[in-house]
Amino acid sequence: MNKQNQLAEINHSGKPYIIYKSNKGFKLFTNFSKKIILNNSNIKRFLRKSYINRTKKTDLFIGFFGYEILNNLINIKIPRQKNINFPKGIFYKPEKIINLSNNLNYKNPEIFKNSNFKININRNSYTKIFNRFKKKIKRGETYQIKICTKYKTKSKIDPLDFFSRLSKTNLAPEAFMIKDKNYSIVSCSPENLITKKGSLISTKPIAGTVKKNKNMNKVKALNYFRNNLKETKEHNMIVDMERNDLSRICEVGTVKLSKAKVVEEYKDLFHYVSLIKGKIKKNIQNIDIIRAMMPGGSVIGCPKINTLNLLNNQEKENRNIYTGSFGYIKFNGDMRFNIIIRSILNFKNLSEISVASGVVVDSNANHEFNENYIKAKALIDLFK
Numbered sequence: 001m002n003k004q005n006q007l008a009e010i011n012h013s014g015k016p017y018i019i020y021k022s023n024k025g026f027k028l029f030t031n032f033s034k035k036i037i038l039n040n041s042n043i044k045r046f047l048r049k050s051y052i053n054r055t056k057k058t059d060l061f062i063g064f065f066g067y068e069i070l071n072n073l074i075n076i077k078i079p080r081q082k083n084i085n086f087p088k089g090i091f092y093k094p095e096k097i098i099n100l101s102n103n104l105n106y107k108n109p110e111i112f113k114n115s116n117f118k119i120n121i122n123r124n125s126y127t128k129i130f131n132r133f134k135k136k137i138k139r140g141e142t143y144q145i146k147i148c149t150k151y152k153t154k155s156k157i158d159p160l161d162f163f164s165r166l167s168k169t170n171l172a173p174e175a176f177m178i179k180d181k182n183y184s185i186v187s188c189s190p191e192n193l194i195t196k197k198g199s200l201i202s203t204k205p206i207a208g209t210v211k212k213n214k215n216m217n218k219v220k221a222l223n224y225f226r227n228n229l230k231e232t233k234e235h236n237m238i239v240d241m242e243r244n245d246l247s248r249i250c251e252v253g254t255v256k257l258s259k260a261k262v263v264e265e266y267k268d269l270f271h272y273v274s275l276i277k278g279k280i281k282k283n284i285q286n287i288d289i290i291r292a293m294m295p296g297g298s299v300i301g302c303p304k305i306n307t308l309n310l311l312n313n314q315e316k317e318n319r320n321i322y323t324g325s326f327g328y329i330k331f332n333g334d335m336r337f338n339i340i341i342r343s344i345l346n347f348k349n350l351s352e353i354s355v356a357s358g359v360v361v362d363s364n365a366n367h368e369f370n371e372n373y374i375k376a377k378a379l380i381d382l383f384k
Contacts, residue, residue, distance in 0.1 A: 003100055011106070011160045016180040018062055018092065019163065020328075021173060025101040029062050029094035038065070038089030040072045046091070047287040051331035059331040063091030064178075064185070064340065067319040070294045073287075076308050082317035086183070086347050089324070104167050108158040115383040117151040117353075120317065123369055129314060130365040137361050142310055144237050145301035146356035148319060149372050151380060155351045159184035162344065162382045170267035170378045174338035176326055185321060187343035188378060190264065190271060193296045193325055194289065194337040199280045201289070202258070203246060205298040207231075207238040207358065208272025211374050212265075221270035222263045230362040231272060235261060237360075239274050241297040241304060248292045250278030267378045286329060296339040299323045299356060321345050322354035344379050353379050 010017055010030060017030040036046060043065075053059050069088035071078055121129070126147065133145050163177040163186050172188040192204040208231040210221050225231050239257065246255045259275035280289070300323065301307035322345075327337030345352050355375040357368040 003098065006098065007100065007104070007160070008106055011158075011179070014181070016092070016178075018094075018179075019100070019177045020062070021171075021175040022099070025099060026104065026167075028098040028100055029092065029096070030098070031094060031096040032092040033095050034061075034093035036061070036063075036091045037087050038069055038091065040069065040088070043069055043073060043089065044287060047290060048285065054330075054332040057097055058094050060328045061091040061093055062328040063089065064321060064324055064326040065089045065290070065294065066321055066324040067295060070290075070324060071308060071312065073294075074291055074305075076305065076312065078312045081315065084318070084320070084347060084350065086318075086320045086345070090180075091329075102167065102171065104160075104164040106160050106164040108161040114153045114155040115380070117153045117380060117383075120150040120152065121147075123366075126369045127365045130359060130363070130368065132314075133310070133359050134361070134363070136310060137359070142307045143302050144234055144358050144360045145307050145310060146299055146358050147368070148311070148315060148322065148354055148356040149369075150317070151353045151355075151376055153351050153383065154349060155346070155383065156349050157184065157186075157344075157346050157351060157383075159186045159344075159346065162186045165382060166378070172266065172342065174326075176338070183345070183347045185326075185340075185343055185345055186379075186382075187326070187340060188266075189326070189338045189340060189342050190266060191296070191298065191339045191341060192336070193339045194293055194327070194335055196280070196289065196333070196335045198334070200277065201246065201250065201280055202275060202277040203242050203293065204273060204275050205235075205238045205242045205296075206264075206271045206273050207235040207298050209357070209371055209375065210270050211371075212267070212269050216270070218263050218265055218270065221265075225261070225263065225272045230360055233362065234358045234360050235272050235274070237302045238298045239276065241302045242276055245292050245297060245304075246276060246278045249280055249284050249289055251281050254279040269374055286333065286335070289335070294325055294337075295323050296325065299339050299341060301358065319354060320352070323356075342375065342379065344382075351383075
């Protein structure tokens with residue numbers, strides 16, 4: 001049986017599985033022997049657990065942390081908000097890993113898809129929130145803050161169909177999908193938050209977005225970012241914050257900017273990206289790394305703790321997976337995690353796409369509202 005037929009068979013079997021972007025293609029994780037549904041009571045135990053077996057490729061847990069549980073882990077309180085009772089995080093222990101190419105050929109034209117999305121914050125509401133936060137920036141309560149908007153629709157989807165099409169039109173370095181019995185996630189996340197191998201760790205913050213069109217190529221995008229005061233300020237603030245986060249867990253003098261302010265290209269946009277590396281101190285545990293780095297600063301704002309409090313008191317509904325993290329923790333301590341953005345969460349046949357853009361003192365409300373739609377467009381297009 002070839003791998004494409006094997007993929008289709010696994011998809012139709014009803015067995016849960018996960019696909020994650022790898023260097024050479026995708027890896028499919030399945031035959032899960034354990035499924036751990038995280039909550040505020042068991043997350044510390046999960047992160048502190050030590051393992052005997054450390055050599056097999058399947059000696060790992062793969063899954064996600066939701067936004068709310070990461071706040072709780074760093075003692076940030078979230079007021080009562082509207083929620084859909086989606087789990088705060090889920091991790092799986094795979095017993096089988098299949099290597100797949102970048103070319104995922106799977107189609108399911110029979111699934112009903114509803115492209116009638118409703119946004120939870122319209123332009124007027126967004127502008128009011130924007131102006132409120134602009135005043136807080138001018139008062140020095142925060143320097144940058146990300147306003148989250150959600151697009152929702154009632155829809156039954158085949159996540160593998162969506163993910164296969166997305167991999168052809170918007171292949172992203174942190175793309176993943178999860179299919180389980182009562183939910184699915186489809187993501188073209190571009191942003192790596194943690195890559196840890198041995199004592200070495202890196203993070204790749206993205207801060208800066210410009211729409212792609214016939215007059216905007218990669219060189220022009222770089223010039224745009226370099227000459228745009230707002231984008232430059234935003235990027236510098238996020239890089240400084242991520243360096244600070246890494247410095248909490250790394251040896252003094254090892255945190256270095258490895259790659260500064262380069263442009264990455266995606267289906268509908270260009271991003272401004274940097275890469276930061278460091279060497280982890282001795283006696284630092286997984287839980288220390290997660291607490292220091294999550295939620296990822298580039299999708300929250302700066303300074304992180306104060307900005308999280310401002311956001312949580314403003315937002316009326318749970319973010320669920322959005323600005324959480326997906327990835328794996330190997331039993332030997334190595335890990336890789338992204339930031340969950342550019343993602344569809346489908347739960348109880350309700351699909352939601354959450355996006356956010358950064359507000360600094362030089363920002364324009366209309367521009368930021370439109371930028372949110374640009375970020376959501378590649379996913380909304382899948383429903384058409």
